[in-house]
Amino acid sequence: MIKRLLAATSIATLCLVSGASAAEKVEMWVRTGVGDAFKKTVEAYNSSHENQVAMTEVPFSELVQKYATAIAGGQAPDALSMDLIYNPAFAAAGQLEDLTDWAKSLPYFNSLSPSHVKLGTYQDRIYGLPLSVETSVFAWNKDLYKKAGLDPEKAPASWDEITANAEKIRALGDDTYGFYFSGGGCGGCMIFTFTPLVWGSGTDILSADGKTATLDTPEMRKAVDIYRNMVKKDLVPAGAASDNGANFLSFTNGKIGQQSLGAFAIGSLVTEHPDIHFGVTLIPGATGGTSSFAGGDNFVITKGTPKMDAVKEFLEYIYSEDGQKIMAKYGSLPTRGDIAGKVLEGLDPRLQVGIQAISVAKTPYTLQFNDLINSANGPWATFTNAAILGEDVDGAFSNAQSEMQSIIDSGQ
Amino acid sequence: MTGTGSKALLPQRKRRRRSGWRGLVYIAPAMALVILFFIMPVIFTGWMSLHNWPLMGGTRWIGLKNYVRMFHDARFLSALQFTAYYTVIATVAIFAVAFPLAIFVEKQRRFVSAYRTIIFLPVVVGLATASLLWVWLANVDSGFIGPALKALGLADKSPNLLATFDGAFLTIVIMVVWKIAGFTMIILLTGLQAIPSELTEAARIDGAGRWQRFRHLTLPLMRKTIALALIISVTGSILAFDQFYIMTSGGPQNRMISVVYYIFNQSFVSFNLGYGAALSIALLAILVAISIVQLWLLRAGEERP
Structure with missing residues (x-):
């Protein structure tokens, strides 16, 4: 009996082995914190195709250095879902596969998200194509609004209103808070959710050519004041002060009244936390206006991968209507403009706010994004913590301003 | 043959x-x-270290420029300062705990091997694991220390220990003492046990008190052991990285960047491998110099005082 069992299992194993060797297995890395859109697409692809995609999730704060180290060590994955702001730097370093000819042969090439393609282009060659699009939006918890005696359907339109609402929600009790942000030196979280306050008011943290740091503006002072005020009034959980991004989606615990988050999170909330009833709107500027951060990932292919055809097949699946539908269901806005309407049909209407945000959204363009903004020890991350939660606001402004400028200058 | x-x-x-x-x-x-x-x-x-060596792309010979740069690098100098501060505090704290523990477990008493095992246990936990454990312990909402303080009525609100420099630094030092003191204790214990009991007895017969025996007998005879424990402890503190990276990601407003953390940042965040290499060589030189000074101060090479 045991012998027969052994024989059966070994035959089964043999079949599995031979089956796998016929198909290609694409190694792909993706950063954490971007929701489930990509994971679900991979699952759908693997169950319907002979080629398989093996996905590895890498902590978002370490993906860039891990990938760069892996390239240097010859251990890089075949493809990567890369935060699009890093695309120029990697393309410039000559580490990515040139996709120009193939991309231009795609019938829908011209309707792919233009800002992604722009960031994926370096010296007129294309090294990255849009994989996921997300924008930052402001979300509020309708149940808590109701409990606090606020109109759950009315979106707050200014930060005065948000602060007033936060106070009423905080009054509900011990561990219910009015507002949340990841203030423990998470540069990526804060550029995504906090800079829209100054962008909406018409200023920026870098000059248009990216060569001057323009951090210290009245608008930024006002934005910092708004957040400081909410911290001072105890409307924000104490944990925010040391959250380096790990708890970015605290909103999902149902005890946070309001928070700025991304379209990916809308997808996660809708599919995984159906019990949380929430509304979304554009993030108000500190002194009026609205804005958003247009982010997302580009699909890049490591130079010299032997599995080019399999990778392309996978990317074509992502761009198919099926693929786009799955991505959108989990919160990634459609990357193909030509079928966006069809893709979003029947999906959660709140995703439409994410689409609206694209028209007012910005994406900083700098080769030093990691050093300046995203690094947990960079000037921007330090600034957000020091200015909002520290004692010395003026010192925080002048330190960050001069350090950003010196990093920009040393990179010239 | x-x-x-x-x-x-x-x-x-x-x-x-x-x-x-x-x-x-x-x-x-x-x-x-x-x-x-x-x-x-x-x-x-x-x-x-003699090159401009980015992580990706070509390298370029720049001679000693990396070494010149570090003298004007304010962030490197503040990392050095912080590392020195941490090394002094952590080493003193470790010895202040480890020495009494060693004396305590040296004497034959009931359950002494159980005590030794319990005190030594944290040492076998990896530093990264220990850091993660303490991140949880210090968590303001779902942790242990903060909520416990609140439950005992010692604080009105659960304090966020990792949000301020003093709180985070204290937490890290306590974690390191908890983790390392057992190891230092074992080293000191071997030194204590190597002292012949006849000497202690002779001193006692001569009328030497507890403190006198400790000061004029135990300490001089343990000179070599103390030198070893001190060098291990100081070197470990100067090379500290895991706890700052994991527990505070550099601390509130970057005030907890140790030298190794700065080398890591230069090499793998800013991708300046060449500058990182130069900083590593500088750190190696500092470590060698400190070890030589310590050995000389404690004259560990000499047979008898």
Whole structure:
């Protein structure tokens, strides 16, 4: 009996082995914190195709250095879902596969998200194509609004209103808070959710050519004041002060009244936390206006991968209507403009706010994004913590301003 | 070894040379390992430090510019300052806990091996694991320390220990003492046990008190052991990285960037491998200098005081 069992299992194993060797297995890395859109697409692809995609999730704060180290060590994955702001730097370093000819042969090439393609282009060659699009939006918890005696359907339109609402929600009790942000030196979280306050008011943290740091503006002072005020009034959980991004989606615990988050999170909330009833709107500027951060990932292919055809097949699946539908269901806005309407049909209407945000959204363009903004020890991350939660606001402004400028200058 | 008897006539020198060769053969494996895994990487690091060496892309010879740069690098200097501060506090704290513990577990008493085991247990936990454990313990909402303080009525609100420099620094020092003191204790214990009991008895008969015996007998006889424990502790503190990276990601407003953390940031966040290599060489020089000074101060080479 045991012998027969052994024989059966070994035959089964043999079949599995031979089956796998016929198909290609694409190694792909993706950063954490971007929701489930990509994971679900991979699952759908693997169950319907002979080629398989093996996905590895890498902590978002370490993906860039891990990938760069892996390239240097010859251990890089075949493809990567890369935060699009890093695309120029990697393309410039000559580490990515040139996709120009193939991309231009795609019938829908011209309707792919233009800002992604722009960031994926370096010296007129294309090294990255849009994989996921997300924008930052402001979300509020309708149940808590109701409990606090606020109109759950009315979106707050200014930060005065948000602060007033936060106070009423905080009054509900011990561990219910009015507002949340990841203030423990998470540069990526804060550029995504906090800079829209100054962008909406018409200023920026870098000059248009990216060569001057323009951090210290009245608008930024006002934005910092708004957040400081909410911290001072105890409307924000104490944990925010040391959250380096790990708890970015605290909103999902149902005890946070309001928070700025991304379209990916809308997808996660809708599919995984159906019990949380929430509304979304554009993030108000500190002194009026609205804005958003247009982010997302580009699909890049490591130079010299032997599995080019399999990778392309996978990317074509992502761009198919099926693929786009799955991505959108989990919160990634459609990357193909030509079928966006069809893709979003029947999906959660709140995703439409994410689409609206694209028209007012910005994406900083700098080769030093990691050093300046995203690094947990960079000037921007330090600034957000020091200015909002520290004692010395003026010192925080002048330190960050001069350090950003010196990093920009040393990179010239 | 045939014909050893006839070879006895050979000149002494030749014999010594032969045994010298044999000695070399015996230490060859160890030498090979040291050359392969220490000497060569150091030489290569030195070579890298003379280049502008980005993680991706081409390298360029720039001579000593990396070394010149570090003297004007305010962030490096503040990292040095913080590391020195941390090293002093952590080493003093570790010894202040480990020495009494060593004296406590040296005497034969009931359950002494159980005490030794319990005190030594945290040492076998990895530093990264211990850091993660303490991140949880110090968590303001779902942790242990903050909520416990609140439950005991010692604080109105659960404090966020990792949000301020003092709180985070204190947490890290306590974590490191908890984790390392057991190891230092074992080293000191071996030194204590090596002191012949006749000496202590003789001193006691001569009328020396507890403190006098400790000051004039135990301490001088433990000089070598203390030197070893001190060098291990100081070197470990200067090379500290995991706890700052994991527990505070550099601390509130970057005030907890140790030298190794800064080297890591330069190499793998800013991708300046060349500058990172230069900083590593500088750190190596500092470590060697500090170790020499410590050995000299404690005169560990001398047989007896």
